[in-house]
Amino acid sequence: MRKLALPTALLACASLALAACGGGGSSSTSAATSTTSTTTQAAGGGGKAQTVAVSAKSGSALAYQQKTLQAKAGNINFQFANPQSLAHNFCIESSSGQQFGCSGTIASSSDSLAANLKPGTYTYYCNVDSHRAAGMEGTLTVK
Secondary structure: OHHHHHHHHHHHHHHHHHHHHOOOOOOOOOOOOOOEEEOOOOOOOOOOOEEEEEEEOOOOOOOEOOOEEEEOOEEEEEEEEEOOOOOEOOEEEEOOOOEEEEOOOEOOEEEEEEEEEOOEEEEEEOOOOOOOOOOOEEEEEEO
16 A cells, blocks of 8 residues: 555646646736647548647747648647747637637747648637737638
């Protein structure tokens, strides 16, 4: 019984540490960390996920480096890089306004977002403060 006490205590500590890291609200003063956010929606296609890179522009511009992105339908892993000290994130929504998820809100770091998307046109944007209204968005075409 004593042999199980240490592994059980370590597992409990790890669970508490993970719980403490999750679930905060969005803030424009986020620390520079690398996290992974995953959202999956039902869609056609399957198999190995493709990777699509997207980044915020350098400097202080409220814009992505890429104005348009293309991907094949199915599992897509979006790798979002933010070189700025100003916090940004990467969110995806359909033309009908259905949100497919957001990366973590990060500054001077990178994060990822996984989604399973059907063919169509989507909008990607930053939902931090009024960044989207200032033009931080682009078009994703999935074929």
